[in-house]
Amino acid sequence: MVNKFKAENLNFYYGENHVLKNINMAIQSSQVTSLIGPSGCGKTTFLRNLNRMNDLIEEARAEGRIFLDNENILLPTTDVVELRKRVGMVFQKPNPFPMNIYDNIAYGPRIHGIRNKTEIDNIVERSLKAVGLWNEVKDRLKDLALGLSGGQQQRLCIARVLAVEPEVLLMDEPCSALDPISTMKVEELILDLKQQYTIVVVTHNMQQAARISDYTAFFLSGELVELGPTVEMFHTPKDKRTEDYITGRFG
Numbered sequence: 001m002v003n004k005f006k007a008e009n010l011n012f013y014y015g016e017n018h019v020l021k022n023i024n025m026a027i028q029s030s031q032v033t034s035l036i037g038p039s040g041c042g043k044t045t046f047l048r049n050l051n052r053m054n055d056l057i058e059e060a061r062a063e064g065r066i067f068l069d070n071e072n073i074l075l076p077t078t079d080v081v082e083l084r085k086r087v088g089m090v091f092q093k094p095n096p097f098p099m100n101i102y103d104n105i106a107y108g109p110r111i112h113g114i115r116n117k118t119e120i121d122n123i124v125e126r127s128l129k130a131v132g133l134w135n136e137v138k139d140r141l142k143d144l145a146l147g148l149s150g151g152q153q154q155r156l157c158i159a160r161v162l163a164v165e166p167e168v169l170l171m172d173e174p175c176s177a178l179d180p181i182s183t184m185k186v187e188e189l190i191l192d193l194k195q196q197y198t199i200v201v202v203t204h205n206m207q208q209a210a211r212i213s214d215y216t217a218f219f220l221s222g223e224l225v226e227l228g229p230t231v232e233m234f235h236t237p238k239d240k241r242t243e244d245y246i247t248g249r250f251g
């Protein structure tokens, strides 16, 4: 097993609010890792540290180290544009840009300097095929993305991230706004994509964590209580607090 990320003594604050407390945690390459825990325990904050999305928030401050491969991404010298290309993010609510389907996918590659029309056409087709959307939209690439169903929009957002060829996909409750069938499609997609990408998913849904993830991390009040293979976590949790949470005694 190869570590894709390794957090060492990570502490994170929103002003006075100490949100992540001395997190030490490795995330394996080419695996799906779920982050679970009650509301407000810091899952999203941890996820957003992995591509420095929290930089956008005033008052936010991180201490410690997060290695992506062997490079500490918390250093001020990190090129965050390049980092976010390597570590893409999908949000809770599908958020396509208010433009057509084609341009949604072409946007990232164009920003990163690709101008050749054939090359962009190929990227659009490849990315939409990767999320199983190509056949559904190939005849209406010039239609507004906002006209797609919620589930299709979420897969489009995943395709948009894939178009810039990231190494990691961060997903913050990617199915919480979706119906059960769209949820199933996104879950199947996650399982499919893990051959090629390291995936980290925040989820409120423990059944979902059990279905899709190889590893599960349980957070509580800003601490990492337990991290292990998902099957072990759900069957033989090591910590009493994990057991109480997964058996529904709180949260």
Ligand SMILES: Nc1ncnc2c1ncn2[C@@H]1O[C@H](COP(=O)(O)OP(=O)(O)OP(=O)(O)O)[C@@H](O)[C@H]1O
Pocket (backbone or CB within 6 Å): 014, 017, 019, 037, 038, 039, 040, 041, 042, 043, 044, 045, 046, 057
């Ligand atoms: N932008 C922000 N500014 C200030 N405090 C914040 C901000 N975002 C989150 N917090 C606080 O940080 C703590 C952790 O929030 P976070 O969203 O990471 O938790 P979470 O486990 O993802 O919760 P949920 O499951 O409800 O999304 C909470 O106390 C929250 O109020």
